[in-house]
Amino acid sequence: MLTRRAFLRTLGYATAVGAPVALVGLAWPGPVSRHIRAGLVGLARGRAVRIHYFFSYLSLEPAGVARFVDDWERHVGALPRAGAWPSEVYLRYLLSTDFFRHNADESRLIQYVGFCDPYATPCSNPLAVFD
Numbered sequence: 001m002l003t004r005r006a007f008l009r010t011l012g013y014a015t016a017v018g019a020p021v022a023l024v025g026l027a028w029p030g031p032v033s034r035h036i037r038a039g040l041v042g043l044a045r046g047r048a049v050r051i052h053y054f055f056s057y058l059s060l061e062p063a064g065v066a067r068f069v070d071d072w073e074r075h076v077g078a079l080p081r082a083g084a085w086p087s088e089v090y091l092r093y094l095l096s097t098d099f100f101r102h103n104a105d106e107s108r109l110i111q112y113v114g115f116c117d118p119y120a121t122p123c124s125n126p127l128a129v130f131d
Contacts, residue, residue, distance in 0.1 A: 047079050054090055057106065058099075064112025068093050071115040092116055100126045 048065045072079060072089065079085060094100070095116040102108060114121050 047081065050085070051090065051093055055093075055110075059107075059109045061109060061111045064097065064110075065093075068096055068112050068115065071096075071120075075115055075117055075120055095126050098126075 047069050048062070051065050051068070052060055052062075069079065072092070079089065092115075096114060097110045097112050099105075099110050101113075113126075114124065116124055116126065
């Protein structure tokens with residue numbers, strides 16, 4: 001039988017071990033920690049800021065990010081304010097911009113072109129290369 005004292009002792013051990021592991025996981029550079037940090041920032045500041053934080057190495061047009069979030073909610077569904085977003089949101093944002101049309105140049109301002117969805121814009125292929 002689990003007593004209250006044993007439960008609290010186990011909870012204390014789990015906290016003592018889990019807190020440093022969580023901090024190292026957040027500090028470690030990588031895709032999982034980037035999703036977690038973007039989620040925490042989005043919870044505190046809003047959904048559009050979450051995309052800015054995820055692509056912190058790029059210069060994004062603020063009005064374009066807000067338009068993308070509005071278009072996502074209109075075509076796909078509501079984005080949660082808290083919790084994890086699917087990685088498709090970030091991929092679809094890049095496909096909806098002129099990032100790949102300018103050979104993935106990270107030094108220029110990334111501008112939103114239109115929502116990349118075969119049902120919304122059927123003739124759009126930002127990854128096409130023409131000779």
